[in-house]
Amino acid sequence: xxxxxxxxxxxxxxxxVERLVRDDVDRKRFLRMAGSAGxxxxxxxxxxxxxxxxxxxxxxxxxxxxxxxxxxxAGGDLAILNYALTLEYLETEFYGKVVASGFFTGKVGSLIxxxxxxxxxxVEALKGAVEKLGGTxxxxxxxxxxxxxxxxxxxxxxxxxNLGASAYLGxxxxxxxxxxxxxxxxxHSVEARHAATLGTLVKKSVTPDGAFAxxxxxxxxxxxxxxxxx
Amino acid sequence: xxxxSFILRGALATGAVYGATAVAPFVSQALxxxxxxxAEILNFALTLEYLESDFYTVKGKQVGLSGQAKSYxxxxxxxEEAHVSxxxxxxxQLGGTPVAKPTFVFPTTNESSFLALASVLENxxxxxxxxxxxxxxxxxxxxxxxxxVQTEARHAAAIDLLIGQSPTPNQGFDRPLTKAEVLAKAGPLxxx
Numbered sequence: 001x002x003x004x005x006x007x008x009x010x011x012x013x014x015x016x017v018e019r020l021v022r023d024d025v026d027r028k029r030f031l032r033m034a035g036s037a038g039x040x041x042x043x044x045x046x047x048x049x050x051x052x053x054x055x056x057x058x059x060x061x062x063x064x065x066x067x068x069x070x071x072x073x074a075g076g077d078l079a080i081l082n083y084a085l086t087l088e089y090l091e092t093e094f095y096g097k098v099v100a101s102g103f104f105t106g107k108v109g110s111l112i113x114x115x116x117x118x119x120x121x122x123v124e125a126l127k128g129a130v131e132k133l134g135g136t137x138x139x140x141x142x143x144x145x146x147x148x149x150x151x152x153x154x155x156x157x158x159x160x161x162n163l164g165a166s167a168y169l170g171x172x173x174x175x176x177x178x179x180x181x182x183x184x185x186x187x188h189s190v191e192a193r194h195a196a197t198l199g200t201l202v203k204k205s206v207t208p209d210g211a212f213a214x215x216x217x218x219x220x221x222x223x224x225x226x227x228x229x230x
Numbered sequence: 231x232x233x234x235s236f237i238l239r240g241a242l243a244t245g246a247v248y249g250a251t252a253v254a255p256f257v258s259q260a261l262x263x264x265x266x267x268x269a270e271i272l273n274f275a276l277t278l279e280y281l282e283s284d285f286y287t288v289k290g291k292q293v294g295l296s297g298q299a300k301s302y303x304x305x306x307x308x309x310e311e312a313h314v315s316x317x318x319x320x321x322x323q324l325g326g327t328p329v330a331k332p333t334f335v336f337p338t339t340n341e342s343s344f345l346a347l348a349s350v351l352e353n354x355x356x357x358x359x360x361x362x363x364x365x366x367x368x369x370x371x372x373x374x375x376x377x378x379v380q381t382e383a384r385h386a387a388a389i390d391l392l393i394g395q396s397p398t399p400n401q402g403f404d405r406p407l408t409k410a411e412v413l414a415k416a417g418p419l420x421x422x
Contacts, residue, residue, distance in 0.1 A: 111397070118402035125403070165380055172376045173369040185360045186403040188376065192383035193404075197397045199388075206388040207305070211312035213380035215373065 077180050078130060080171045082138040083218060084184070085126040087164055090228055091119040093143040094160060103150040108201060112157075115194050122187050129180060142230035154202045161195035162208060163216065163224055170215035268371050269326025271362050274409065275375070276317040278358055280331045281416055282351055283310035289336045293344045298392055303348075306385050313378050320371060333421040345393045352386035353399060354415040355379075357407030 095116030098104070104112050127137040147153055168188035175181040192213070196206040207213075216224075286307030295303050318328045338344040359379035366372045383404070387397035 114396075114398060114401075118398060121402035169373075169376050169380055172363070173373045178364040181364045182360075182406060183403070185363045185376070185379070186400075186406065189356050189360060189379055189383035189404040190398055190400070190402055192380040193387035193397050196384035196387040197391060199384075200391055206384050207309060207381055209381075211309035211381055212316070212374075212377045213384075215377070 077175055077177050078133055078135040080175060080184075081126055081130045081133070081180065082135070084168065084171070084187075085123065085130065085138050086141055087167055087221070087225065088119055088122040088126060089138075089140045090143045090225060091160060091164060092116060092123055094145050094157070094228075095119055097145055097147050098153050098157065101147050101153065103147075103153055111197060115157075115161075115197075118190060118194075122190075125183060125187070129183060133177070133180070143228050144230040145228055151202075154198060158195065158198040158202050158204060161191055161198055163221060165191040165195050166214060166216035167218075167221045169213055170217050170221070172215075267324075268366055268368050269321050269324040271365060272317050272321045272324070272371065272375075273326065273329045274412075275359065275362065275378075276314065276321065276329055277332060277420070278355055278412070278416060279310055279313040279317055280329075281334055281419060282355060283307060283314050284331075284334050285336055285348070285351060286310060289334075289338065290344065293338060293341060295341050295344065299341050299345055302385075302388060302392070303344075306348075309381055309385070313381075316374065316378070320374065324368075324371075334419050335421045336419060342393075345389060348389045349386065349393060349395060350415060352382055352389055354407065354412055355382040356386055356404055358409075358412045360404055361406035361408055361412070363406075 095112060099109075099113055099116055130137045146156070165188060168184055168191060172181065172184055172188065175184055199206040199208070286303045287310075290300075290303035290307060321328045336344075336347060338347050356379060359375055359382065363372060363375055363379070366375060390397045390399065
């Protein structure tokens, strides 16, 4: 059962997620605050309804719907927004390097450029949302990405976008502010579109989770991005 | 700072649009979306899922698809059917009564017009869920709706790529749709 976000741990001024990855104490505190989303947040009814016909049903998340009683204020939302901002910074930097690599031209190259530009607009929107809530936007982390071949990069992009989509999905139920939620949903489905597009490029499934996309919690996502932090 | 120049250009272009007030345009849309309780919202979603499911599994066969169009129709049809089952169960769990499956009429006669309509339906589905999301009271229902909308967005992108359209028709932010906007697209396809 996940804990609702609590007021006790206000977001750090800047670079929070970057620090969290390195600082186990902070990370645990942060995760406790933001709630352990992911599998446990997934609606039990979907698991019941889809039986064994989808991958979703095989996740160990047969329990616990999300708490509906959480009443934290902007603190939880700020932490979630800064977490998303950090991921968007990394995606933006990644696409910048991919474009600079020159591996992709023509129609695919144009899509890659579009996606990079869209990640950049996510960064701007999230920074704006953090400021609007009275917070301090997380500092831009320094990324490092292996860019060795078109095939490898496309596969990495597919992985990154799937991770991004599952990260937003994992946080959605914990967002308190309706405006923030509306914006997160508007971004979430775009990450999904990116992921599906890259799926066609690398000849992988456009719906790797089947009918029900699987959320990822913060610790899973942070562990997955850690290798890409310089 | 190692951003490519396109990002800097993009920042200049979007700086005026996004930034501090970025969320505003979406919110007024989304919050104005669907009234009613969670069961009512899910019944609206169920109608759309019935529509999509029928479109892929019944109309898809009638039209006679081939190649990638056929593969997508088979896969997406099965996934829409799973959404129908999940939503039906969720509505019952909330104490509501799931709507009966309507009868649909799809004005498509060939693969090309089928795929064009598929694009409209999937993109409308994304906007419908995104519009309704902030109105949902139950966080568990929201989590499930989010799980479904991600799949709809993936379908939309795959279909759009197949027909040479942009997989991100709304650029960086998918526009939430109001109930009225969704009905304007889907309503004419519902016969009874």
